[in-house]
Amino acid sequence: MTDTSAATTYAQRVGFVSEMASRLHRYGTTAQRMESTVIALSQRLGVDCEPWSSPTGIILSFNDPTRPLGATDTTRVLRLGLGETDLNKLSETDRIAEDVVAGKMSVADGHSALRKLDTPASGGRRLLELLASGLASAAVAALWRLPWLDIATAGIIGLLIGLLFLFIERRPQMKEAGDAIAALVASGVTLLVANFVAPLNLNTVIIASLIVLLPGMALTNSVNELTSQHLVSGIARFAGAMATILKLTVGSVLAVTLAQLLGLYPEVRALRPQPDWVEWTALVLAAYAFAVLFRAHRRDYVWVITASIIGYVISRSAGAAWGSPAGIFLSALVVTAGGNAFARWANRPGAIIRVPGILMLVPGSASLRGLMSLVQQQDMGVGQSALLGVMNIVMALIAGLLFGNLLVSARKNL
Numbered sequence: 207m208t209d210t211s212a213a214t215t216y217a218q219r220v221g222f223v224s225e226m227a228s229r230l231h232r233y234g235t236t237a238q239r240m241e242s243t244v245i246a247l248s249q250r251l252g253v254d255c256e257p258w259s260s261p262t263g264i265i266l267s268f269n270d271p272t273r274p275l276g277a278t279d280t281t282r283v284l285r286l287g288l289g290e291t292d293l294n295k296l297s298e299t300d301r302i303a304e305d306v307v308a309g310k311m312s313v314a315d316g317h318s319a320l321r322k323l324d325t326p327a328s329g330g331r332r333l334l335e336l337l338a339s340g341l342a343s344a345a346v347a348a349l350w351r352l353p354w355l356d357i358a359t360a361g362i363i364g365l366l367i368g369l370l371f372l373f374i375e376r377r378p379q380m381k382e383a384g385d386a387i388a389a390l391v392a393s394g395v396t397l398l399v400a401n402f403v404a405p406l407n408l409n410t411v412i413i414a415s416l417i418v419l420l421p422g423m424a425l426t427n428s429v430n431e432l433t434s435q436h437l438v439s440g441i442a443r444f445a446g447a448m449a450t451i452l453k454l455t456v457g458s459v460l461a462v463t464l465a466q467l468l469g470l471y472p473e474v475r476a477l478r479p480q481p482d483w484v485e486w487t488a489l490v491l492a493a494y495a496f497a498v499l500f501r502a503h504r505r506d507y508v509w510v511i512t513a514s515i516i517g518y519v520i521s522r523s524a525g526a527a528w529g530s531p532a533g534i535f536l537s538a539l540v541v542t543a544g545g546n547a548f549a550r551w552a553n554r555p556g557a558i559i560r561v562p563g564i565l566m567l568v569p570g571s572a573s574l575r576g577l578m579s580l581v582q583q584q585d586m587g588v589g590q591s592a593l594l595g596v597m598n599i600v601m602a603l604i605a606g607l608l609f610g611n612l613l614v615s616a617r618k619n620l
Contacts, residue, residue: 389457422568538606
């Protein structure tokens with residue numbers, strides 16, 4: 207037990223650990239990392255804790271080891287929403303925990319510092335995230351070397367989706383259908399442009415415009431949790447990711463059906479004419495956009511952007527030489543080891559490197575493309591081929607994550 211924990215009551219320490227657990231969950235930490243962090247923190251504060259985590263809640267069972275068994279049993283049940291990646295708040299949460307354990311901050315002050323993280327984002331910050339939503343969609347379309355009209359269409363739709371979710375925030379009754387509505391809007395605008403302006407790479411533009419909604423990280427984290435024997439959390443997260451993909455597909459198919467009822471049959475083309483410089487410029491812009499959307503602190507932008515670029519370049523180069531699965535495996539391995547090395551060197555969460563580095567590799571777009579093609583063509587062969595491709599990506603990612611952690615062990619669980 208540290209000096210800080212000795213000067214505080216058992217209830218204060220329980221409250222601080224519970225608040226810490228809810229923060230880690232809220233900021234996108236996987237079950238195994240959150241539980242390991244909570245156990246380590248509890249031990250350093252002189253409290254026994256047995257956590258149980260799922261994507262929508264946490265159960266924490268506490269006991270004071272200095273008192274008779276059963277005399278201080280306390281159980282906290284925390285009902286939480288799905289977490290969203292927030293690298294700045296995750297970093298601040300980690301810093302506060304370190305300061306409390308080191309005695310630089312009391313448990314009460316640490317609890318207050320955590321509560322201050324709930325300060326609403328400024329208007330300027332929300333505007334920046336809105337613009338980043340459009341930039342991310344346009345940059346991903348350019349990364350795939352689509353024509354200029356396709357890039358512009360994806361960027362405009364990305365902005366519209368950002369505005370749509372700002373609107374939905376004030377209307378909770380629309381939240382459940384938010385993904386389907388966004389896909390309906392994205393597909394509808396794309397169909398209109400393809401009908402009245404010029405042909406587009408239809409499905410590819412739709413997927414690029416929806417890039418910020420794709421559950422690729424959730425799908426990857428779910429399999430990661432399953433391989434870590436966190437079976438309940440992994441299955442629940444996997445089901446949630448698939449539900450999101452289904453909602454996006456439903457919105458897209460509904461837009462196509464409505465267009466056909468109105469007599470609109472867009473021309474589809476498969477054209478990727480952009481030179482190399484467009485792809486590499488788009489890579490930098492996409493990395494910046496995701497740094498904003500992941501809410502990294504400005505001091506961390508260079509780390510986030512560098513990790514994103516390195517992850518993509520390794521995957522692309524190694525994939526061209528040895529095949530896509532090998533490229534994804536090597537990229538995930540290097541990024542994971544690099545994140546752990548960063549955590550050791552900077553004494554900060556390795557997620558600052560790991561999350562953006564893996565983002566470019568996740569299978570969300572492949573999953574959505576496969577399901578859309580399956581529904582549109584009504585061909586099980588197409589669906590099976592898409593599923594196999596997604597499974598190859600996921601297996602390569604998980605192998606890279608596992609062996610990356612073996613190559614450089616994590617200093618801390620985050």
